[in-house]
Amino acid sequence: MRDHLDDFYRMLADLIKFRSLAIDREECYRTAFTIVKKLNDVGFHVDVIEHPKGNPVILAKIEGKSDKYLMFYNHYDVQPAEPLDEWRSDPFELKREGDFLYGRGVGDNKGNIVSRIIAVKEVLEEEGKLPYGIKFVLEGEEEAGSPHLHEMLKDKRDFFKDVIGVIWEFGGFNKDGSITITLGLKGILYVELEAERLRRDAHSSLAVLLPSATWDLINFLSEIKKNELNQLKSFRGGIVDVEKIIREIIEAGYEIAFDPDILKEEYGIKEFINKLEGEDALLAYYGSPTFNIDGFIAGYTGPGTKTVLPAKALVKIDFRLVPNQDSIKIAKEFCNLAERASIKCRIHSMTEPAYTDFKNPFVQGIISRLKEIGEKIKIAPWSPASGPMHIFIKYFNLPVIAGIGVSYWSSRHHAPNENIRLSDVEKAMKIIKALIKNPLPK
Ligand SMILES: [Zn+2]
Helix, strand or coil, X not given: CCHHHHHHHHHHHHHHCCCCECCCHHHHHHHHHHHHXXXXXXCCEEEEXXXXXXXXXXXXXXXXXXXXXXEEEEECCECCCCCHHHCCCCCCCCEEECCEEECCCCCCCHHHHHHHHHHHHHHHHHHCCECCEEEEEEECCHHHCCCCHHXXXXXXXXXXXXXXXXXXXXXXXXXXXXXXXXXXXXXXXXXXXXXXXXXXXXXXXXXXCCCCHHHHHHHHHHHHHHCCCCCCHHHHCCCCCHHHHHHHHHHCCCEECCCHHHHXXXXXXXXXXXXXXXXXXXXHHHHCCXXXXXXXXXXXXXXXXXXXXXXEEEEEEEEEECCCCCHHHHHHHHHHHHHHCCCEEEEEEEECCEECCCCCHHHHHHHHHHHHCCCCEEEXXXXXXXXXXXXXXXXXXXXXXXXXXXXXXXXXXXXXXXXEEHHHHHHHHHHHHHXXXXXXXX
């Protein structure tokens, strides 16, 4: 391995060892303070913010010639490794096989943390002083929906004052070697509904007289679906004009990241719902919010028969929200509607959608730099994934772009055998170093 890949391997191996699930506070503390030590070694000034219920947030800063800063946002928590028997090696021990590195968090998100710290260290060694200062925000609850991040950052306004823009945590390489620059994230609203109609389950013959929790819940859901959520005023209001955004990007000469054929092949279908095709499918993919049933529990589903009228039925639902839908308003309206139908409504989590305008000078600057160094770029207006990006955009007024990282199209984030390729690490570090040396064209 080349020198800096050696550095990368060693530092990543140190971090993969920690089972830093967001719920394991002790392990998250150990991970955070290991990262603090590595940041200190490179010359960063570090401030650790603690919270009685949350995991530490690390704010790190190193000065440059300019009084402006480029910021990286990353997270050191990981998803659970289960099912363990599907892993080819221990998920919490970094394993190298040829070009591949395996371990929980190699792509999401410890590999990106390490590549960025090492890139800073190398630019410092090569140039003595950084042209722009660099700041990091590193948190440990991203995979749990970042429930405390805003509260922990809200008194740190000064830390964000002299930042030109944020490079988000995730990114990597497509099958054709291109990278997808992503300008935002969809939001999410996760809700559980429960209908309870009887004190206990009844004999099914009594369905002529007794109410059915199952039918009530199904009817409630299908009524909303049939009306395309028009009962919820807040659901339709505020949605950005995705068609206009996509047109702007295409007119500027970029391909929009979307491959309908791969999706159809992956899921074994011949056509999309409502026969969506071409531009309509593209607009739905980016521009439409979802109303999805994640799971439905009611009555008897075991072997053979059991004639029963279930007392209760429960459904879990998620809405994927597009910029600028307001998750709080939608949650309120939806729960009011459910409660009017005597259905209990419980909100599990919400994250607001986020988007930085394609024409924003920081976005345009980073894209020009990437082109300057020969990268092939596709653009995604936003990713279907969610995260705390809106905090940076809405509360600190910063532009954010995502898509630069060490992963690739088959990195298997959140799944067994999460992996990255050393050849991609090499390419990603080259890109990050180029951005650190000069984030915006002169
Ligand atoms: Zn993740």
